[in-house]
Amino acid sequence: MLEMGQSATTPGNDGALVKEITEATFMEDVIEASKEVPIIVDFWAPWCGPCRTLGPALESAVSAAGGKVKMVKINVDENQQVAAQLRIQSIPTVYAFHDGQPVDGFQGALPQSQVNQFVDKMAALATEGPLAAAISAAEEMLEAGALDDAAQTFAAILEEDPQAAVAYAGLARVKIAQGDLDDAEAILNGAPAEISHSAEIEGAHAKIALARQAAEAGPVEELRRKVSANPDDHQARLDLAMALHASGDVQGAVDELLEIFRRDREWNDGAAKTQLFTIFDALPANDPVVLAGRRKLSSLMFA
DSSP states (O other): OTTTTTOSSSSTOOOEEEEEOOOOGIIIIIIGGGGGGHHHHHHEOOHHHHHHHHHHHHHHHHHTTTTTEEEEETTTTTTTHHEEEEEEEOOSSSEEETTEEEEEEESSOHHHHHHHHHHHHOOOOOTTTGHHHHHHHHHHHHHHOOOOHHHHHHHHHOOOOHTTTHHEEEEEEEEHTTTHHHHHHHHHSSSGGGGGTTTHHHHHHHHHHHHHHHOOOOOHHHHHHHHHHOOTHHHHHHHHHHHHHHHTTHHHHHHHHHHHHHOTTHHHHHHHHHHHHHHHHHOOTOOHHHHHHHHHHHHHTTO
């Protein structure tokens, strides 16, 4: 692992997976380079405690991706212009670029498992290949409710590429939409071991968990009254969060879980944090609810 501030490459070694850059080479090392392979940008500073945790976690995940994604590190104290242009308001902040454009990102330190999922998702952008159009079509079918057509297309993708995690996840999401959670879980459990922890499959597992919770969710207004009567009734607040999520109020659910964490982060073996990560996993990494929720959670963790 690199120490904070240490360069992962020597000047001119463009093949390095991780390296320190300055704003002078941002266009070349990020914008232009991302047209060849996704580039993850880690904005950090020597005085930032969480950066010391996140940086090595990112480096480990990028190295494990085997060249499908690269990473650059930018010290915001020494490169304030690019930090201002990208509106970096707190660190650590991570952006991912692909085809010259920012495509994803997050703020705050994350556990290694979450970092791995983020990097896996970015690495997948470089490996879509000729099946990209089929994957896009299947996703559109699923979004439009053409479940049988989506299932057939995802199945055809798997015939061409048995390692396509996105297709396994897509088939599972079809089953979730059909209300068959057991079959959805069986599909994911049947995925090859080497892709079983990919971001797509982990996200589908999270959707199944949330769907099962929705079936058992209580009435929102009754739970609101219980929480109002006793704000320290963490179980009632957790039940309220699940009920809110089941009703479609994802932001409300995240807010209630953050409030539990603020009041007692260790309650019920960290149940609030676990539930937050389940919700985050089920959403796109760049969803505004996820980005804001992770930022608030990180601020509470490191307060």
